[in-house]
Amino acid sequence: MSAENVASQGGCAVATKQNSRPTNNLMWNMTRKCNFRCSYCYFPHDASPVTETVPVDRILRLLEQNPSQVGSRGEAADRAGWLVGLTGGEPLLYPGFVDICRRLTREHRIGLDSNLSISSRVREFAEQIDPARVDYIYASLHIEERERVKGVEAFIANVVLLQERGFRVVVNSVLHPTLVDRFPGDRERFARSGVTLVPRPFKGEYSGRRYPEAYGPEVRAIFADHPQAGSKMVYNFKGVPCYGGMRFTRLEPDGTVLRCSGDKTRLGNVLDDVRLNSAPQPCTVTKCPCRGLDWVVLSPEQEAFVDGLRQAVIGERSAARQAWERCLTAGSEMSNALCNLAVLDWEEGECPRARAGLERALEVHPGHQLYTANLERIQVETAPQLSNEVAPNDTGCRHPGTGVSD
Numbered sequence: 136m137s138a139e140n141v142a143s144q145g146g147c148a149v150a151t152k153q154n155s156r157p158t159n160n161l162m163w164n165m166t167r168k169c170n171f172r173c174s175y176c177y178f179p180h181d182a183s184p185v186t187e188t189v190p191v192d193r194i195l196r197l198l199e200q201n202p203s204q205v206g207s208r209g210e211a212a213d214r215a216g217w218l219v220g221l222t223g224g225e226p227l228l229y230p231g232f233v234d235i236c237r238r239l240t241r242e243h244r245i246g247l248d249s250n251l252s253i254s255s256r257v258r259e260f261a262e263q264i265d266p267a268r269v270d271y272i273y274a275s276l277h278i279e280e281r282e283r284v285k286g287v288e289a290f291i292a293n294v295v296l297l298q299e300r301g302f303r304v305v306v307n308s309v310l311h312p313t314l315v316d317r318f319p320g321d322r323e324r325f326a327r328s329g330v331t332l333v334p335r336p337f338k339g340e341y342s343g344r345r346y347p348e349a350y351g352p353e354v355r356a357i358f359a360d361h362p363q364a365g366s367k368m369v370y371n372f373k374g375v376p377c378y379g380g381m382r383f384t385r386l387e388p389d390g391t392v393l394r395c396s397g398d399k400t401r402l403g404n405v406l407d408d409v410r411l412n413s414a415p416q417p418c419t420v421t422k423c424p425c426r427g428l429d430w431v432v433l434s435p436e437q438e439a440f441v442d443g444l445r446q447a448v449i450g451e452r453s454a455a456r457q458a459w460e461r462c463l464t465a466g467s468e469m470s471n472a473l474c475n476l477a478v479l480d481w482e483e484g485e486c487p488r489a490r491a492g493l494e495r496a497l498e499v500h501p502g503h504q505l506y507t508a509n510l511e512r513i514q515v516e517t518a519p520q521l522s523n524e525v526a527p528n529d530t531g532c533r534h535p536g537t538g539v540s541d
């Protein structure tokens with residue numbers, strides 16, 4: 136599993152209208168165990184056999200009780216059913232993994248997040264599973280760990296095998312701040328073997344700085360070539376209605392079903408009974424994993440705000456500015472857009488305009504902690520922080536200085 140996915144489960148799309156939302160999606164966190172020891176991963180580094188298991192019949196029962204909408208993305212009927220994302224930890228450690236995939240893919244589709252380090256299991260999967268029923272395989276490189284176990288060549292062989300069998304494999308390379316310098320060389324080296332590395336943003340704290348917001352211009356330039364990857368970030372959708380817990384939900388190793396990866400509200404257990412939500416409910420948390428972007432119900436001005444954030448993270452400053460200006464013509468309460476335009480102003484050396492923008496933001500939402508902190512920062516010529524708060528409210532950010540509240 137990728138470091139990015141430790142927090143978020145990758146694969147986000149642009150904010151979508153209702154009629155273009157993806158097929159219903161169950162993220163199955165099969166195990167927290169993993170045979171790798173990536174330094175930036177907070178999962179327990181435990182490669183012992185997986186003993187906590189859930190019968191696949193119970194999962195199939197849950198999916199049957201909550202049928203996906205046929206043709207939700209214009210697909211033919213045989214493309215309906217649920218998409219079950221298999222993640223962990225390392226899912227290939229799970230007993231009977233390939234058999235489970237075979238059962239799930241009879242009526243549904245699957246996706247896989249894996250480090251592809253168990254070659255015998257990869258071969259079994261490649262031989263027995265229909266690629267047409269597998270939406271994606273996100274293979275995580277984890278180059279330092281891969282080198283430690285002397286597994287680089289085996290990884291390349293596994294990726295090539297899966298690709299030759301017709302699976303869609305995306306090889307992710309997480310740009311942890313300690314790995315940024317070596318990424319261009321790694322990318323060239325793997326390309327010579329026919330493997331394309333896709334940079335993924337590291338989401339988390341390192342040396343007191345929060346990423347991806349803290350990436351400098353050299354990383355933004357890398358992501359400029361991969362805008363879809365670079366735009367993955369942690370959003371704050373608190374208060375925004377969301378299909379999480381209804382059409383997007385999360386299964387834990389012990390069978391517990393949570394509303395989603397961000398909002399840990401318990402909806403039941405597949406071993407007993409599960410009640411999914413019957414309509415979109417307001418999000419209750421301030422950190423949303425990337426996939427939430429597919430499932431929130433955004434107003435036009437909120438869509439514009441999100442678009443601005445995605446542009447800013449990949450260094451498209453003028454596109455970000457235009458998006459946030461659109462917010463303000465659409466919604467006068469968008470103090471978050473005022474805040475972020477002020478950050479752009481400050482970066483362009485327009486301090487008086489930045490100060491005026493933040494003061495206007497504080498008039499709309501008095502006492503907001505991030506805006507107040509940003510105003511203090513620009514007085515002492517310290518970089519202010521972008522707001523990721525899609526529905527601004529008076530409580531603001533509880534951790535001034537990070538731009539991300541929790």
Ligand code: SF4
Pocket residue numbers: 136137138141169170171172173176177178223224225250275277
């Ligand atoms: S491969 Fe394993 S240790 Fe590395 S990030 Fe993924 S879950 Fe963590």
Ligand code: SF4
Pocket residue numbers: 372377378379383394395396397398417418419420422423424426427428430431
């Ligand atoms: S917006 Fe909230 S409820 Fe929706 S997926 Fe994200 S964290 Fe979950």
